[in-house]
Amino acid sequence: MEIETILEKYTGSQRDNLIPILEEIQEERGFISEEAIVKVSRFLKLPASKIYGVATFYDFFHFERQPAYHIRVCNGINCHLAGSDNILRKLEEELKVKAGQLTRDGIFKYELTGCLGACNSAPVIKINDEFYSGITADDISQIIEECKMKIKEA
Amino acid sequence: MKPTDLFSKEWLIKRILLDTSESLSSEENEMLALLRHDIVEQPVIYIGTSSCGVVAGALKTLDAIKKYLEKHKIETRIVEVGCIGLCSAEPIVDIQLPGKPRLSFSNVMPSDVEILLGDLLHHTVPANNIIGQFRSKLHEPWSNVQFIDEHPFFKYQKRIVLINCGISDPINIEEYIAKGGYRSYLKAITSYTPEKVCQIVDKSGLRGRGGRGFYVGAKWKIAREHSSDQRYLICNCDESDPGAFMNRSVIESDPHLVIEGIAIAAYAIGATKAYIHIRKAYEKAIEQMTIALEQASKYGLTGNNILGSGVNMNIVLRSSAGAYISGEETALIRSIEGKRATPNHKPPFPTQIGLFEKPTVVNNVETLATLPAIFNMGPQWYAEHGTASSKGTKVFSISGRVKNIGLIEIPFGLSLKQVVFDIAGGTKDNKVFKALHLGGPSGFSLPENMLDTVIDFEELEKQGLSIGLGGMVVMDEDTCMVDVARFFIHFMKKESCGKCIPCREGSRRMSDIIDNITRNLSYETSFETLERFKGVMQLEEMAEIIKITSLCGLGKSAPNPILSTLKWFREEYEEHIFDRKCRAGVCQSLRKYYIDADKCTGCTACESKCPTNAIFGTPLNPYYIIEEKCIGCGICYDVCRFSAIFVK
Numbered sequence: 001m002e003i004e005t006i007l008e009k010y011t012g013s014q015r016d017n018l019i020p021i022l023e024e025i026q027e028e029r030g031f032i033s034e035e036a037i038v039k040v041s042r043f044l045k046l047p048a049s050k051i052y053g054v055a056t057f058y059d060f061f062h063f064e065r066q067p068a069y070h071i072r073v074c075n076g077i078n079c080h081l082a083g084s085d086n087i088l089r090k091l092e093e094e095l096k097v098k099a100g101q102l103t104r105d106g107i108f109k110y111e112l113t114g115c116l117g118a119c120n121s122a123p124v125i126k127i128n129d130e131f132y133s134g135i136t137a138d139d140i141s142q143i144i145e146e147c148k149m150k151i152k153e154a
Numbered sequence: 155m156k157p158t159d160l161f162s163k164e165w166l167i168k169r170i171l172l173d174t175s176e177s178l179s180s181e182e183n184e185m186l187a188l189l190r191h192d193i194v195e196q197p198v199i200y201i202g203t204s205s206c207g208v209v210a211g212a213l214k215t216l217d218a219i220k221k222y223l224e225k226h227k228i229e230t231r232i233v234e235v236g237c238i239g240l241c242s243a244e245p246i247v248d249i250q251l252p253g254k255p256r257l258s259f260s261n262v263m264p265s266d267v268e269i270l271l272g273d274l275l276h277h278t279v280p281a282n283n284i285i286g287q288f289r290s291k292l293h294e295p296w297s298n299v300q301f302i303d304e305h306p307f308f309k310y311q312k313r314i315v316l317i318n319c320g321i322s323d324p325i326n327i328e329e330y331i332a333k334g335g336y337r338s339y340l341k342a343i344t345s346y347t348p349e350k351v352c353q354i355v356d357k358s359g360l361r362g363r364g365g366r367g368f369y370v371g372a373k374w375k376i377a378r379e380h381s382s383d384q385r386y387l388i389c390n391c392d393e394s395d396p397g398a399f400m401n402r403s404v405i406e407s408d409p410h411l412v413i414e415g416i417a418i419a420a421y422a423i424g425a426t427k428a429y430i431h432i433r434k435a436y437e438k439a440i441e442q443m444t445i446a447l448e449q450a451s452k453y454g455l456t457g458n459n460i461l462g463s464g465v466n467m468n469i470v471l472r473s474s475a476g477a478y479i480s481g482e483e484t485a486l487i488r489s490i491e492g493k494r495a496t497p498n499h500k501p502p503f504p505t506q507i508g509l510f511e512k513p514t515v516v517n518n519v520e521t522l523a524t525l526p527a528i529f530n531m532g533p534q535w536y537a538e539h540g541t542a543s544s545k546g547t548k549v550f551s552i553s554g555r556v557k558n559i560g561l562i563e564i565p566f567g568l569s570l571k572q573v574v575f576d577i578a579g580g581t582k583d584n585k586v587f588k589a590l591h592l593g594g595p596s597g598f599s600l601p602e603n604m605l606d607t608v609i610d611f612e613e614l615e616k617q618g619l620s621i622g623l624g625g626m627v628v629m630d631e632d633t634c635m636v637d638v639a640r641f642f643i644h645f646m647k648k649e650s651c652g653k654c655i656p657c658r659e660g661s662r663r664m665s666d667i668i669d670n671i672t673r674n675l676s677y678e679t680s681f682e683t684l685e686r687f688k689g690v691m692q693l694e695e696m697a698e699i700i701k702i703t704s705l706c707g708l709g710k711s712a713p714n715p716i717l718s719t720l721k722w723f724r725e726e727y728e729e730h731i732f733d734r735k736c737r738a739g740v741c742q743s744l745r746k747y748y749i750d751a752d753k754c755t756g757c758t759a760c761e762s763k764c765p766t767n768a769i770f771g772t773p774l775n776p777y778y779i780i781e782e783k784c785i786g787c788g789i790c791y792d793v794c795r796f797s798a799i800f801v802k
Contacts, residue, residue, distance in 0.1 A: 016510075018492035019475055023434075057494040057651075058475035060434050076396040077591070077627050078553050080641050085742075114435060114478065117399035118209035119553035120241035120560065129437075131209045137792075 001028045003036050007043045015044060022055055031062050059114075067102055067109045069147045072126045076115030079123040083136070087123060088112070090137040094144055107151060108144070163453060166331050171340055172461060189332035191250065191322070192292055197230040197275065200248035200256070202320055204237040204406040205438050206399070206560075211263065212245035218264035219247070222271055236407020238320025240307055242559035243285060246320070249274050255290040258302055259283045307558045310577050312539060312547050315523045316563045319407035324442055327449040330410040336455055338529035339414045343421050343465045351422040352378065355525070358533035359545035364390060364518035365593075365622050365707070367544070367611040377423045377505040377513040386514040387420040387428040388490070389522055392474045392481040394433055395594030396645065398625030400549045401519040403561050405432065405439040408523070409446035415522030417456065417467050418529065423515050426466040429490055431480075434473045443471055478649035482706050483516040485651070496653040497706035520549055520624075540566035543612040548621065552578045554628035555585060564609070571605040574628055585630035589723070593622025595642045595649075596711030598718035599635060620711075634740035635723040636730050640668045642715040650709070657709030660700040664716060667693050671730045674743035674785060690731055694720055739801045745786035746802050751776040753798035760790035760799065 006024050010017050018040070025036050032055055041048040055061045071091065073084055088099065091110045095103050100111045118124045121133030132143060169182065178186070187193045199219060203212050216232070223230055238246060243260030250256040251274070259270060260283050273280040279296055286302035287295060295301075302308055313319075322329050330336070342351050356371030377385060389412065393401040405412055412430070420428045432440050447469055450456045458466045472490055479485045480495035487509045489495040508514025524546060528536045537545045544566035550573065553559045557579030564573065574580065574590055581587050589599045598619050600607075607617060614620055629638065647661040667689035678686075697713035697720075704710045720727060729735050736744040749760075749769075754776040761769045761777060768784045771777030776798075779790070791799045 015492040016490060019489070020472070023473065023475065054492065054494055058477050060475035075645070077638070077641060078397055080396075081554065081627075081629065081633060081638075114394045114433075114476065115396040115398070116205075116209075116435065117393075117402050118206055119397055119399065119551070120206050120244060121209045122553075124209060133209045133211075 003029070003039050007039065010043075013044075015046060018044060018046075018051065018054060019058075022051075022061060026061060030066050031064055033063070064102075065106075067107055068151060069108050069127055071108065071110035072113040072116075073110060074116045074118070074122070074124045074126070075112040076117070076119060076122070076124075078119040079115075082122040084123040086137040087125065087135065087140060090140040094141055107148070166328060167453065167461065170331055171336060174337070186332045187292075189328050191233075191256075191329070192290070194231075194250050194252050196252065197228070198233060198250045198256075199230055199271075200233045200235045200250070200321075202237055202244055202246045203234045204320075204403060205436075206237050206241040206403070207244045207246065208438070210241075210244035214264050215245045215247065215262050215267065218267040219271065222267050228271075228275065233323050235321060236319050236324045237403045237561065239311075239316060239403075239561040239563075240285070240558060241553075241561065242557070246285070248288075251275075251277070253293055255293050255295055256288040257296065257299065258285040258288070260285050306579065307560070307562070307577055310568065310572065311563050312565045313563050314527045314536075314539075314547050315404060315411070315520055315549055316407075316561065317527070318411065319403065319561075322408075324407050324409055325445045325449070327410060327446070327453060331453075334530065335410055335526070336414055336453075338526040339417050339421075339455070340461065340463075342418050342529055343460065343463050348378070348422050348424055351418065354533050355422070355528065358528045358536040359540075360521065360524060360528065360536070361544065361611060362518060363520035363524075363548065363624070364516075365620060367621070370517065370521055373505060373515060373517075374419070374423050376503070377515045380506050380513040382513050384427070384510075384512045385423050385425040386509045386512055387416060387423060387425045388483075388486060388509065388514060388516045389416050389428065389430040389519060390481065390483070390486060390516050391430065391432045391436070391439070391519045392486060393519075393623060394435075394478045394481060395623050395625050397553050397591075397627045398551050398594055398623050400551045400561055400624055402433075402436045402439050403551075404519055404523055404549070405436070406442050409439075409443045410450065411523050411526060412443075412519055413446060413450050413456070413469065415525040416469060418525045419515065419517060419522055420467055421465060423513075425515070426468060428467070428469045429509075430469060430471050431486055431490065432471065432473055434476050440471070440473055447471060477651070478645075479651045479706075479708055482708055485706070486516060487514060494651075496651045497708070499705060518623075541608070541610045541613075544610045548609065548624060550624040550626050552626045552628070554591075554626075555582050555630040555633070556580065556628045557582055566610050567608060569606055569608050570600070573609070573626065574605060578628065581628065581630045585632065587628070588631050588633055589629045589635060589638075591627040591629065591638065591715075592625075593620060593714075594625045595645045596708065596714050597622045597625070598714055599629075599638060599722065600718070601722045604722070632738050632740070634736050634738040635719045635726045636668065636672060636736070637738075637740045639716045639719045640665070640672060643668055643712070646708075646712040650712070654703075654705035654709060656700045656703040657705070657712060660696060660704075660709075661712055663689075664693065664696060664700075664713065668716070671727065672736070672741040672743060675734065742786050742788070745788065746781060747779055747784055747786065747788070747790060747799055748802055749777050749779055750798045750800060751778075753796050755796055755798075757795070759793045759795065763789050763793050765789065 037048050037051050041051050095108050097103050102109050125132050201216050245262050247262040248256050248258045286305050287299045352371050352374050360370045361367040391401045416428050454461050456467050456469050474480045477495050480489040482497045484498040485495040504514045540546050547563050547565050549563045551561050591599045643665045647665045650657045650661050652658045670686045697716050700713050756774040766783050768780045
């Protein structure tokens with residue numbers, strides 16, 4: 001969907017709809033581009049810097065194309081106690097990037113995320129929409145291999 | 155035939171919601187019992203598919219159940235329910251056969267489905283995995299099966315907010331109405347004035363469940379007294395505390411109860427518009443709430459002129475785009491206004507100048523979910539539960555190294571010890587209990603001798619503690635308390651909004667100091683040593699200053715984990731600083747690995763993997779580790795097949 005079509009739905013709305021608009025744009029387009037910010041700023045008659053200021057405040061918004069596999073490692077206290085640090089270390093070793101960076105092939109990205117609230121099965125990671133619970137650092141290589149296989153098949 | 159086909163929406167509204175004076179015919183009563191699942195005509199299978207269930211693999215179990223039923227051509231109904239609270243037993247499957255009480259089974263994996271259903275459909279109860287049977291007045295109980303309310307996890311609980319959680323279908327408004335839902339709301343708007351509603355809540359002694367325990371009735375009154383053409387109500391479900399998940403669970407498992415609560419509160423303060431603010435990461439909760447709101451509006455329970463009463467009530471669902479600070483009420487308001495979620499100075503309080511500069515009441519999910527019961531059963535009934543200063547019940551999420559992980563609702567007045575050892579079943583694998591962390595990143599870590607404290611707002615305040623949102627995390631001997639403090643201060647450092655200096659810079663400095671304590675000192679220069687000791691000397695004082703000078707509640711409570719661990723687990727800090735030792739072996743840089751010469755076969759596996767070449771030796775002879783070079787990464791420990799490597 002074009003950004004204009006999304007904005008049309010919000011005709012006559014004010015600043016309080018800024019976050020819902022940005023959320024919808026991200027859902028449709030995958031990320032918030034510079035173009036989108038400028039368009040939203042014209043639409044809401046707010047400076048683009050303000051829009052950017054709001055968007056960067058919240059963890060949910062991102063400003064670059066998202067990878068095929070976005071790995072979120074739960075940063076809850078239970079996952080921490082159950083060894084999520086080891087998982088992070090293993091991910092760094094396997095993917096050869098730091099948290100929050102895209103891998104060179106652009107397929108993976110991993111980062112810490114707020115508590116997912118699934119403390120019964122710690123440690124938990126979430127790849128796109130799928131949960132992997134009670135995993136250890138050893139399982140990581142296999143999970144990543146599986147993801148790579150799926151990409152190859154597609 | 156589904157019960158809803160026979161009796162329509164109009165029947166439910168007219169006979170159940172509006173006109174409760176005339177007694178129902180026996181046919182109508184039977185219909186209600188069917189809707190409530192008191193009686194069933196065919197076997198009904200309930201499966202918990204809220205987040206905790208899904209993570210534990212409930213969807214795979216559900217698939218296996220569907221396949222089994224298809225294969226054996228058995229006519230049943232499958233009902234997807236929320237979370238009953240015992241998360242460590244997920245996936246939970248309940249089965250109700252016609253003429254028998256409902257049975258509940260824990261940890262049902264796809265491989266267990268065949269045996270479970272096979273046995274049950276032939277009326278034999280499998281011995282494994284059973285949690286218990288539900289109490290039912292209508293049916294003969296199963297013999298030799300304990301009742302679910304006799305299970306130690308449920309025995310001490312009093313479920314008011316969690317009454318339907320994990321029991322009924324969350325997105326079935328008919329079932330909710332049949333169980334008496336929305337009647338409290340209609341009673342409030344048709345029989346009471348808004349002032350009277352406030353009085354009733356005042357009488358019940360209900361206090362806010364968001365942390366500070368402010369009297370709800372008093373808060374509403376302040377908002378009412380401030381004259382304005384519009385007022386707003388906000389339901390705060392921006393729960394992001396690590397290890398707390400009760401608000402999410404309540405919304406996922408019983409969204410209609412929350413909607414009803416919101417509607418009552420909005421009526422009391424004279425608001426015609428309410429916002430529900432749910433954290434974006436809680437996708438399932440948002441999904442369930444969206445469906446429930448649609449159903450409520452279809453039934454005319456939200457919108458304009460509700461069921462002809464002349465009351466208007468619009469509810470808007472907003473998702474929070476993921477900032478921990480937006481759980482603070484002034485920050486939450488700014489987030490809804492489309493601004494950066496930074497807190498404002500109080501006063502003016504939101505009850506005076508809030509959302510769009512109108513009087514606004516921000517209440518927690520749990521507070522609002524309590525309201526329908528107060529109006530249904532009366533304020534005196536509610537005030538009978540709990541203690542003199544804290545009435546009613548409180549929902550806690552208990553997790554960590556305990557046997558039963560999950561969600562509990564207990565009356566105030568129980569001790570922490572009862573919660574940890576009786577309800578949660580004590581520590582796992584017979585480990586020694588070390589600490590209970592109460593109240594998330596702004597909470598306190600308590601040692602065993604503090605567990606006799608009674609759960610009560612006043613009692614806890616006397617000890618300088620607070621319940622917070624109600625997250626409890628149990629830690630055993632394998633936990634390093636310095637590491638726990640480090641975890642929470644890192645969390646605060648990341649989530650500090652940056653508006654006020656004490657919190658922004660202070661949390662950064664505190665995390666540097668704690669990092670230094672847990673760091674390996676092999677390459678430290680004399681300047682760094684001085685810096686480190688200076689930090690250690692300053693830590694406690696700085697924490698106190700941050701506590702006094704921060705702008706919002708988040709900053710004010712950010713040093714709590716450090717102060718509480720310093721108070722009760724000081725010897726662990728001292729060990730880290732003076733002996734360079736972590737007794738639990740958690741702090742990686744302080745770990746030292748050694749090779750047991752008797753066990754080592756000289757297979758060279760560890761030598762080839764060591765990242766710092768700290769392992770030396772000749773093949774087929776015992777190897778050894780050079781202490782100065784070892785960074786404690788533990789790779790050698792993981793690769794050794796002969797358990798020859800150990801930590802000291």
